[in-house]
Amino acid sequence: MTQKTAIGNDQVLLEIKHLKKYFPIKKGFIKKVVGYVRAVDDVSFSINEGETLGLVGESGCGKTTVSRSILRAIDPTSGQVLYRTAGGEVVDLANKPESEIRPLRREMQMIFQDPFASLNPRMNLLDLVGEPLLVIDKMKSRAARMERVAELLKLVGLRPEYMQRFPHAFSGGQRQRIVIARALALNPRFVVADEPVSALDVSVQAQVLNLMLELQRKLGLTYLFVAHDLSVVKHICDRVAVMYVGKLVETAPTDELYFQPRHPYTAALMAAVPVADPRIRSAMTPLEGDVPSPANPPSGCYFHPRCPFAIEKCAQETPTLEEISPNHFVSCHRAHELQLIGVGEPPENSS
């Protein structure tokens, strides 16, 4: 590759460059295309090996579309998804035919949001967790599959004796463990987790988050963690990328993003988080207005109609992502001059 790319660096596992996904809006009898929903509009970022990158934003900002485009569950409109395979070779997943991606599928897996929808109720755990082994590993022997499934169930904290049971016998947290076991069946290197704990009860969320952290340490996994809960993202991610209406507005190491945000939208998100402490109440300041439609975004910076710091330039020119300090990228015309407040200092804990 002649271009300067982040993936030239050995530590980078995945680099996304200028990724775009436009969904056509069709109207009328002949299904004429009358416009496009710019679900993902020129997004670039990279993920290092063994790291967790959080992707946050409000609903409809395109975070799920990004994660699906990376796995080629949907085909991106344009852009590159550069992935370093286990063999060390760099491939562009976005522009390869499905037949060439197939062998790489085992390296990339997904954990879904709703464990009540992602497990077939007619299959027992052996079939569910063993299916990738049968389909991709061609592991025909039932005994061998049983052995591997038992190992996987133990890995995620379930008893191997449960193998013959069906999903209805398990609670939400246990089901999410089953989904994780299935994703790990083929020893993946890269796991996309799309809102993995948002469907779970509060007391069970912590168990699944701990499991994901432990598995990462044990197996050296790389996660792309898509979520809208900023407290959960803070807890599990090394770096965080913030999206707004299909565009990346800021990426930075987690603590830096939360305590020293440089984009007004990130600051607004942080200010809106309800803090679980009744002694700090005034903190919650809402952002006015609504998220614009990605089919008809505003001019210039997409955030300018809601931005308290917008100037004339913001309505005319679209800002580009620039590295404002090492590893901290922001896309805002006024990033250098603004003094923004993040989540603030931790409360003094009396309990």
Add this chain to the structure above:
Amino acid sequence: MNNLTKPLLTVRNLKTYFKLDEGMVKAVDGVDFDVFPGQVVGIVGESGCGKSVTIKSALRIVEKPGEIVDGEILYHPQKNADANDGPVDLVTLKAHGKKMRDIRGNEIALIPQEPMAAFSPVHTIGNQLIEAVRLHQKVNKKQAFDIAVQALHEVGMPNPERRMGAYSWELSGGLRQRAMIAMALTCNPSLLIADEPTTAIDVTTQAQVLNLLRSLQERHNMSIIFITHDLGVIAQVADFVVVMYLGRVMETGTVDDIFHNPQHPYTKALLESIPTVHSPSKELLPTIEGSIPHPFNRPAGCPFYPRCADFMAGVCDKRTPSLQKINDKQSVSCFLHHDKAEEDEAA
């Protein structure tokens, strides 16, 4: 008119059971709490703890086969002539009778969980608001229209007159939730029940809705029962907190006591297990072992004992602790806090 020392709503030993073919689901099994005028009471609990069934019981809208089998729900009507007659026990009223219909929607209003599902998609917002107004107030269509516009204006809906002609699906999530709040406000309720009003919406919109509810509460001095599983939201809006688990109240207290001086092992463990933006990254969280039992296999004794770190064999699994005051504002249902004398009395 309001006597500040008298509670507006008193729930005592409420039991709502669902008789199913597979067995009895004790969704609410002995719940006690009070709501005072002008107070925001937060009911917090995980799925299946009975928080929604509790408020459905108070509104008398529990679906079959659910049934209130015991307890009382005393409400002090604020509006009608018989306001001084003392409290009405809602449990004894006919669910579809005139008296209950006069209270439901008029004195006690509900903001349901999913504003998308709560509005009719084939009637305009205005139509539905006017219907609510005319159901409870003797006004003509023009006056009802004005009241509805006023309510939309109050919740911060831009262009309220124009929005009267809009359908619910034309509004964004935040505006739809505002319209829902406007509908609840049209009759000036004394008690507003908000059932997870911000669960389905984004964090920035959630902040807007919470701020709106806070300011409306101050302006009208109404009482709010706020139901949620999100401890962050509870900390931000509630004055008084009721923590529920498997149909029972575990702990009640002021919001400050619950967050800074929790006494029940469940409250403590729950608070420790949630990640916050201030907790250190990439570190294991303390967790509550196991998961919430299925309603058919509720444990005998204290419902939390199989997951409790302070479980006392022979006590917690044998008898159910009652909710007892530990100081003038905080009550706990846990044997760790029962005096010996009280324990014998309870047994």
